[in-house]
Amino acid sequence: MQTHESTAAGSGQRCDERVVAAARRGDEKAFIAILQAYDRRLRRIASCLLGDRDLMDDALQEVAVKAARALPALRDPDAVGAWLARTTYRTCLDMLRRQRGLVLLAPEDLPESGDGVADFVDELAARDAVTRLLATLTPEQRAAVVLVDQEGLDYRLAAELLDIPAGTIGSRLSKARAVLRRAVSASLLEELS
Amino acid sequence: MNEHPDTTQRDEQVGRLLDTVELDHGPAYWDTVRSATGPHLAKLRRRPLWARRPVQVGVAVAVAAAVVTIVLIGLPSRNGGTPTPANAAQLMLAAMDNGLLNTTTVQGDFSETTTVDASGHAPAWAEWQGSFAADAAGDSRYEIALAGRSAGVGVVSHPSMTGPPVPSSDRPNAIWAVLPPARYVSVYDASAMAVRWASWDASGNLTDHGSARRWPTFRWGQTPDDLLQFWVNNLAQAALVHAAVAGAADLPVRAVIYEGRPAWQATVDLLPTYRATADYFSVLREVVTVDQASGFVVRTVLSATPGPAAKTPGYPYALSPYTIELRITHLKTDAALPASTFTDLPKGVPNPAPSGAAVAPNGSPPVTAGTLAQAAASAGFKPLTPDRLPAGFVLSATSGNAHMGIDSLISQFVVSPREIDQLYRCGFEWFELDVIPWNGQNRDLENQDLKRLKEVLLPKPVIVVLHGGSQAGATAYLWQGSGSDSATEGRFSDHGMLPLWASSTLQFYGNGYCVYLWGNIPSKDLLRIADSLRVAK
Numbered sequence: 253m254q255t256h257e258s259t260a261a262g263s264g265q266r267c268d269e270r271v272v273a274a275a276r277r278g279d280e281k282a283f284i285a286i287l288q289a290y291d292r293r294l295r296r297i298a299s300c301l302l303g304d305r306d307l308m309d310d311a312l313q314e315v316a317v318k319a320a321r322a323l324p325a326l327r328d329p330d331a332v333g334a335w336l337a338r339t340t341y342r343t344c345l346d347m348l349r350r351q352r353g354l355v356l357l358a359p360e361d362l363p364e365s366g367d368g369v370a371d372f373v374d375e376l377a378a379r380d381a382v383t384r385l386l387a388t389l390t391p392e393q394r395a396a397v398v399l400v401d402q403e404g405l406d407y408r409l410a411a412e413l414l415d416i417p418a419g420t421i422g423s424r425l426s427k428a429r430a431v432l433r434r435a436v437s438a439s440l441l442e443e444l445s
Numbered sequence: 446m447n448e449h450p451d452t453t454q455r456d457e458q459v460g461r462l463l464d465t466v467e468l469d470h471g472p473a474y475w476d477t478v479r480s481a482t483g484p485h486l487a488k489l490r491r492r493p494l495w496a497r498r499p500v501q502v503g504v505a506v507a508v509a510a511a512v513v514t515i516v517l518i519g520l521p522s523r524n525g526g527t528p529t530p531a532n533a534a535q536l537m538l539a540a541m542d543n544g545l546l547n548t549t550t551v552q553g554d555f556s557e558t559t560t561v562d563a564s565g566h567a568p569a570w571a572e573w574q575g576s577f578a579a580d581a582a583g584d585s586r587y588e589i590a591l592a593g594r595s596a597g598v599g600v601v602s603h604p605s606m607t608g609p610p611v612p613s614s615d616r617p618n619a620i621w622a623v624l625p626p627a628r629y630v631s632v633y634d635a636s637a638m639a640v641r642w643a644s645w646d647a648s649g650n651l652t653d654h655g656s657a658r659r660w661p662t663f664r665w666g667q668t669p670d671d672l673l674q675f676w677v678n679n680l681a682q683a684a685l686v687h688a689a690v691a692g693a694a695d696l697p698v699r700a701v702i703y704e705g706r707p708a709w710q711a712t713v714d715l716l717p718t719y720r721a722t723a724d725y726f727s728v729l730r731e732v733v734t735v736d737q738a739s740g741f742v743v744r745t746v747l748s749a750t751p752g753p754a755a756k757t758p759g760y761p762y763a764l765s766p767y768t769i770e771l772r773i774t775h776l777k778t779d780a781a782l783p784a785s786t787f788t789d790l791p792k793g794v795p796n797p798a799p800s801g802a803a804v805a806p807n808g809s810p811p812v813t814a815g816t817l818a819q820a821a822a823s824a825g826f827k828p829l830t831p832d833r834l835p836a837g838f839v840l841s842a843t844s845g846n847a848h849m850g851i852d853s854l855i856s857q858f859v860v861s862p863r864e865i866d867q868l869y870r871c872g873f874e875w876f877e878l879d880v881i882p883w884n885g886q887n888r889d890l891e892n893q894d895l896k897r898l899k900e901v902l903l904p905k906p907v908i909v910v911l912h913g914g915s916q917a918g919a920t921a922y923l924w925q926g927s928g929s930d931s932a933t934e935g936r937f938s939d940h941g942m943l944p945l946w947a948s949s950t951l952q953f954y955g956n957g958y959c960v961y962l963w964g965n966i967p968s969k970d971l972l973r974i975a976d977s978l979r980v981a982k
Binding site: 296310429 | 456459469478482483486487488
């Protein structure tokens with residue numbers, strides 16, 4: 253474990269007030285600049301929750317559309333990053349709830365027999381070991397470790413983004429870390445270290 | 446673990462572990478985001494200033510900023526030429542999306558010229574002209590007249606039908622065309638699902654008038670308005686440009702002036718539907734001109750040049766360039782139109798009450814229905830309906846046992862007298878959901894069907910496994926084409942010799958149903974809809 257300052261890593265980038273104001277007037281360049289400023293964090297949240305690049309892009313595109321619609325109400329530049337992260341989290345949860353994932357395959361990838369489709373999709377989902385590990389966590393637990401262990405937010409900020417009590421973050425983290433540490437071999441952890 | 450809320454304890458090893466699954470965006474991600482959010486940003490740019498921010502001293506600054514923004518984003522630069530091609534393509538696409546989604550009414554005049562320059566002979570040509578009006582509810586009005594034809598075009602007259610030119614078997618290098626009467630008027634009242642028409646001969650005598658309860662079929666060969674509805678609704682061209690922009694970041698787009706108005710012009714190379722067709726046409730190219738202010742297509746020029754099989758005797762179209770040009774002039778959007786525009790035929794013509802039903806191409810009479818329940822009752826089964834719709838879409842019309850647009854290319858082996866169609870609209874965008882009960886009958890034929898499609902079609906289907914709704918587990922085929930959509934498919938395939946593939950067409954044999962989903966909306970939306978289908982209650 254390592255202790256971090258909660259300032260820069262915690263609050264993330266902040267968009268210039270003028271950029272937000274320009275985006276609210278419909279300036280495409282400004283709007284894209286805002287999305288790009290927070291893109292890495294949003295990608296991390298979405299990829300860990302969804303585990304698939306196409307789904308991640310779908311979710312973040314949906315977030316972008318929601319953001320474009322919500323621009324008139326986004327007056328506080330300090331709140332934009334939190335709003336985007338929270339919306340990404342909720343959008344991913346919605347996506348997980350309403351569909352178990354559309355898997356787009358090239359025609360040549362599909363087995364000839366219709367009976368093999370389910371197995372094939374399972375195999376596809378299991379290709380990435382870490383993705384498989386993450387799949388053992390609940391989406392809520394995944395979001396907690398992404399925000400705290402990957403993004404470096406403190407509990408209060410992470411809780412604010414996820415719209416839950418700060419204490420809940422602690423319990424989710426505890427369970428998620430335990431699962432991940434049990435599942436990941438020592439050699440892999442060493443390699444990562 | 447009960448840590449203080451302000452704790453910053455972070456498990457670095459877990460963090461690094463998670464870093465390994467960090468994903469990059471797909472190659473077209475930002476383009477897609479720009480396309481998807483463009484219309485919403487355009488709305489903001491059009492909002493009155495008082496709605497953007499409270500009135501204050503800074504209003505003058507805001508006005509200046511808004512003007513600068515509009516100039517930068519909406520118009521070609523005045524001091525350095527035009528926007529870069531990729532940027533211009535995105536701007537054009539955003540304007541088109543905005544036009545389709547937010548325009549309430551559209552009207553104008555049009556002319557269409559078809560030219561076949563048969564080798565060594567004077568070109569055969571035919572020309573129509575007229576006016577149109579349409580609104581976002583699906584109402585439409587068309588007045589069409591044959592403006593001229595060359596001696597190379599033989600005419601087959603028919604009181605209420607028109608059709609594509611076809612090669613003449615008895616006159617080399619000539620074509621026969623079933624052309625419209627001297628004058629033809631069609632009005633369609635979407636709320637009543639009633640179409641009324643009238644036609645006159647060259648002497649001004651009323652030769653035919655009538656009415657029917659049916660949808661606009663979007664099919665050439667039934668009434669002259671069907672094709673033109675596609676053109677003026679800009680469905681074909683909008684989807685075509687959508688696909689082209691998505692498929693090529695460097696789509697050539699340049700700023701032009703059309704009819705005195707700023708416009709964009711894009712050149713799109715098209716992929717024919719059929720392998721055989723590709724042998725006849727080495728290049729299919731469409732030049733699309735889009736009005737910047739409205740986002741509507743105002744001119745299209747389709748040209749085809751001959752391919753290796755063009756030397757086939759008796760195949761005049763492929764011998765030399767074939768051109769179809771449509772021009773829209775006096776374009777006007779968002780003007781208030783009286784309801785009579787879509788219900789009344791010209792003065793002096795009895796306005797017939799809609800009755801009966803047009804005979805569908807497959808021979809089964811369509812039964813238009815006010816509600817989905819009525820359609821289900823008439824067809825005798827419960828259809829699938831989407832649990833989720835793209836924002837703003839609503840069920841616009843439905844019918845049972847109808848045949849309003851199923852692509853016969855796909856469905857020719859699905860033999861069923863029962864079918865329920867649902868049409869959903871949002872502005873000038875739409876999709877159609879066609880559902881046929883299917884319990885594995887003709888499975889062998891259907892398997893052959895899919896194999897045949899793979900063999901004869903150029904566009905490769907994307908295979909999608911549905912994981913949601915009552916059809917979860919079904920393997921669906923999604924044809925996206927390379928620059929064409931269902932509207933252009935209807936347009937070109939029915940022109941006989943230039944068949945192009947529908948853009949967003951999704952088809953599958955699922956749990957108890959055979960389903961076709963198609964329209965001018967992005968294929969991703971079709972997938973989401975397919976993944977939410979459930980049996981109607």
